[in-house]
Amino acid sequence: MAHLGVADLAGTAQAAYGRDLRDVARLSGGSKKGVYRLTLDDGTTGVAYVWRASEDYWPEHEPDPLFGGASGRDLFLTAHTALSEAGMCVPRLVLVDTDVVVVEDLGAEFLEKQLDDSETLERLWDDLEAMHRRTSPRYGRPGTLQPLDAPPVPDVVLERALGHLKVCSERVPRITAERDRLETLLRQRHAVIEPREEYGLIHGELGPDHVLVADGRPVLIDIEGVMFFDVEWEHVFLEMRFGPHYRPVAGLDPARTALYRLAQHLSLAEGPLRLLDGDFPHRDAMREIAEHNVERVLAESD
Structure with missing residues (x-):
């Protein structure tokens, strides 16, 4: 599976931060979405979640009505709101786009x-x-x-x-x-x-x-x-x-x-x-x- 690069996410970086994108690194762990660290031209960073078919490692199968659809931008945003209202700490939203969400990079x-x-x-x-x-x-x-x-x-x-x-x-x-x-x-x-x-x-x-x-x-x-x-x-x-x-x-x-x-x-x-x-x-x-x-x-x- 090919990962996204600078050319693919340059527009996202511009929209989120108004800066040029210097480097992109796919972070480990994602199986239904791509998680990328964006390094900008001034050295600051952000994290992009990308929900696209090309980022989903799961083979096609009959969807589970409650558990199987636990991926996607809208689910992420709904969960982010629910957790925030419950007093839980979640990364701050920077940009919401069609199939991409950018959040703060906590460097944690x-x-x-x-x-x-x-x-x-x-x-x-x-x-x-x-x-x-x-x-x-x-x-x-x-x-x-x-x-x-x-x-x-x-x-x-x-x-x-x-x-x-x-x-x-x-x-x-x-x-x-x-x-x-x-x-x-x-x-x-x-x-x-x-x-x-x-x-x-x-x-x-x-x-x-x-x-x-x-x-x-x-x-x-x-x-x-x-x-x-x-x-x-x-x-x-x-x-x-x-x-x-x-x-x-x-x-x-x-x-x-x-x-x-x-x-x-x-x-x-x-x-x-x-x-x-x-x-x-x-x-x-x-x-x-x-x-x-x-x-x-x-x-x-x-």
Whole structure:
């Protein structure tokens, strides 16, 4: 996949800063959008998010109505507004264009390199707790909430997990052998969940690689997955990604947590396997993620 260069983003730099563009560097990590550091003729920098087909490494597939469309300029802007209103720190907008958004370059390190900084971590957990307290009687993206009579969140998660189980069982013999057991386990965990009528605001994919640290303040990035949802979904992911640095919270529903843990491991096995069907460059890392989550899926039991 060819990356964008100075000629491709010179107009964006002019529109954002009124200056000539000296250099462009594609930053690592993006699979649905391109993330580029723009270096201007005076040495200052900005960051451009680019949503174009040429920047999307994911093979074509049937879209997931709630999760699968978690990319795009409009989702980014809606999420940016929702997080800002919730008091979360996000990069300042510099320019909004048709398929490009330019934000400030904070020149900050990722939190994954500062996990021993207890003060920053505590600030993140406090910020997230406040964010999760922002609620809605309907779930979904802040700008397109699902109707009140939409299927309950656990039903949505179950159907999605069954789809991921089907795909994984077609590609991973060890899961093929355990498919019936795993399907039964998913349905058993789903069956004991009690109804809920309120959902919290979540990031949706918050690992330490999606948090920058600027002057000791956690700054959220890769925010297109922001939605109102069961907060247990977020906490399962946080526990997976932060490991011993995760701060548990009281009041989570253990039934939802159990279902969502298995569902997320299935998702994190199926997604990387599908991404490897394309030309995603960081292939070893994707294989490791898929293998790790296959093992975690198989380890789940009654």
